[in-house]
Amino acid sequence: MIRKLIRSARLQVAIIALLTAGFAYGNTTQQDSIPQKVEASESAHTEKAFNAGEMIIDHIVDAHEWHILTYNDFHLSIPLPVILIDNGKLVAFSASHFHHGHETYKGYKLMTEGENKGKIVKVLDDGSLDATAELPLDFSITKNVVSLFISLLLLCFVFISIANKYKKNPDVAPKGLQSMLEPLILFVRDDIAIPGIGKKNYARFMPFLLTVFFFIFFNNLLGLIPIFPGGANLTGNIAITLVLALFTFVITTFIGNKNYWLHIFNAPGVPWWLKFPIPLMPVVEFIGLITKPFVLMVRLFANITAGHIILLGFMSLIFIFGNMNVILGYGVSVFSIAFGVFMTMLELLVAFIQAYVFALLSSIYFGMAMEEHHHEEEHPTDH
Amino acid sequence: MQLVTPGIGLIFWMLVSFSLVMLILKVYAWTPIMKGIHQREDTIEKALEAANEAKKEMLQLKAGNEQLLRDAKDERDALMRDARKVKEAILEEARVKANEEAARIMENARENIQFEKMAAINDLKNQIASISIEIAEKLLGKELENKKQQQELTEKLLKDVKIN
Numbered sequence: 416m417i418r419k420l421i422r423s424a425r426l427q428v429a430i431i432a433l434l435t436a437g438f439a440y441g442n443t444t445q446q447d448s449i450p451q452k453v454e455a456s457e458s459a460h461t462e463k464a465f466n467a468g469e470m471i472i473d474h475i476v477d478a479h480e481w482h483i484l485t486y487n488d489f490h491l492s493i494p495l496p497v498i499l500i501d502n503g504k505l506v507a508f509s510a511s512h513f514h515h516g517h518e519t520y521k522g523y524k525l526m527t528e529g530e531n532k533g534k535i536v537k538v539l540d541d542g543s544l545d546a547t548a549e550l551p552l553d554f555s556i557t558k559n560v561v562s563l564f565i566s567l568l569l570l571c572f573v574f575i576s577i578a579n580k581y582k583k584n585p586d587v588a589p590k591g592l593q594s595m596l597e598p599l600i601l602f603v604r605d606d607i608a609i610p611g612i613g614k615k616n617y618a619r620f621m622p623f624l625l626t627v628f629f630f631i632f633f634n635n636l637l638g639l640i641p642i643f644p645g646g647a648n649l650t651g652n653i654a655i656t657l658v659l660a661l662f663t664f665v666i667t668t669f670i671g672n673k674n675y676w677l678h679i680f681n682a683p684g685v686p687w688w689l690k691f692p693i694p695l696m697p698v699v700e701f702i703g704l705i706t707k708p709f710v711l712m713v714r715l716f717a718n719i720t721a722g723h724i725i726l727l728g729f730m731s732l733i734f735i736f737g738n739m740n741v742i743l744g745y746g747v748s749v750f751s752i753a754f755g756v757f758m759t760m761l762e763l764l765v766a767f768i769q770a771y772v773f774a775l776l777s778s779i780y781f782g783m784a785m786e787e788h789h790h791e792e793e794h795p796t797d798h
Numbered sequence: 799m800q801l802v803t804p805g806i807g808l809i810f811w812m813l814v815s816f817s818l819v820m821l822i823l824k825v826y827a828w829t830p831i832m833k834g835i836h837q838r839e840d841t842i843e844k845a846l847e848a849a850n851e852a853k854k855e856m857l858q859l860k861a862g863n864e865q866l867l868r869d870a871k872d873e874r875d876a877l878m879r880d881a882r883k884v885k886e887a888i889l890e891e892a893r894v895k896a897n898e899e900a901a902r903i904m905e906n907a908r909e910n911i912q913f914e915k916m917a918a919i920n921d922l923k924n925q926i927a928s929i930s931i932e933i934a935e936k937l938l939g940k941e942l943e944n945k946k947q948q949q950e951l952t953e954k955l956l957k958d959v960k961i962n
Contacts, residue, residue: 476800477808498807533800554807563812567819574827581834586841600831621832622824630816654804658812720801 467731475648475723478558479510501551562647566634603628611778620781628774635766651719656712663777664708671784718769722762729754
């Protein structure tokens with residue numbers, strides 16, 4: 416997502432001159448031909464040349480190809496496999512056949528605008544959209560899926576390799592990668608799992624909490640790297656955070672003990688009429704059951720996406736101003752990069768905090784679901 | 799909308815691959831890592847305990863040594879005291895014996911002296927008797943010649959007599 420723009424910012428000395436000069440040239444010719452329209456439609460024609468909002472969204476959503484850079488008319492991108500399930504039929508081909516959405520292939524088209532932008536739709540033989548057909552189920556190995564696989568492989572590689580060190584000689588002081596990650600593992604154990612779940616039960620949840628913590632942390636960091644293996648906005652994708660929150664929800668639901676469910680459907684200390692004729696409290700508690708994972712999902716998604724949007728926004732400023740005036744573009748780039756560096760630093764912090772918060776809240780929910788009876792107050796209205 | 803609409807494909811791949819990786823990591827990474835960390839913590843705890851134990855033992859040992867030293871000193875003192883007593887007893891005994899011996903020797907000497915004295919007196923008595931007889935003889939011889947001379951002679955003889 417941010418990869419292209421940060422890269423562009425880095426290479427701007429080389430590229431910006433050409434890019435903006437091209438735009439500026441285009442603009443001046445336009446200005447020459449239609450001088451009276453320029454002032455009125457300044458924003459309209461910069462939008463045509465460079466639409467910041469569109470660019471930002473394009474960088475933070477999923478894609479069927481891994482775009483690396485665009486240089487005038489040259490697009491460098493890695494095409495990824497498209498896998499569709501269309502009426503129970505499996506269809507697979509390379510996304511390069513779409514030519515970035517310019518062509519149809521096997522009766523499918525990659526939409527570049529409109530409601531279904533970025534999705535693959537069916538087209539009729541004459542090339543027009545098949546309005547009646549449902550969208551095929553898209554199981555493509557998209558940019559985020561590739562990024563997911565890369566990050567999971569990285570997780571496996573890193574942690575299995577340090578696990579081998581622990582297996583070989585557990586009594587030796589940690590070295591290298593092991594000494595870098597051990598404090599984090601201990602952090603997850605001592606500051607996330609044990610305070611949230613308690614010493615008695617925490618060990619069962621360590622694999623999940625460690626995997627979630629490091630998955631989020633690694634992907635947040637990978638998302639900040641603007642070049643190829645990183646740069647996908649994975650933890651800022653709602654499908655990913657949905658699945659992560661789903662895991663927390665499912666585990667919480669399965670481990671919930673009698674006490675936990677009692678508190679939801681028959682909360683002690685609540686007047687009986689709030690339960691039986693008007694089941695307000697059970698409904699509120701039940702909504703709480705759903706909102707907890709929902710908030711987990713939205714928090715991670717929103718935090719990471721927002722960080723990327725801000726960063727991309729700063730970079731967009733360069734091009735917006737560059738389109739008005741080349742010199743202005745250069746001037747603004749200094750501030751944009753300064754703010755970009757600042758934001759990236761902040762995002763490094765956020766990368767850790769969000770991983771911490773997700774794992775901590777998950778562990779607190781697990782702890783709540785397994786809490787033994789602790790309310791000893793008398794409830795005369797109860798029963 | 800695209801931003802907040804979860805894609806079915808990504809959900810599917812995420813569910814499958816994340817579950818798989820979680821299982822793989824559980825078996826091949828988290829379990830050995832947690833076990834290793836736990837084991838190391840145990841080892842460190844035990845080592846600390848052992849160090850404390852050793853320190854305590856050292857202190858005990860030191861106290862034991864001091865006790866031993868004190869005992870040895872006491873024993874030495876006791877031995878010295880005994881030795882002194884024995885020495886004094888021996889000396890006392892020796893003195894007593896010496897006194898007794900001296901007394902015995904003195905007694906013997908006194909007896910000898912008494913004996914010798916008695917012998918000397920007896921001898922003297924005998925000599926006086928014989929001298930008296932001689933004087934009497936001579937007196938008797940002279941008396942016959944001169945009365946005066948007789949007198950002189952008696953006196954002269956008496957002068958010569960030395961009671962020895």
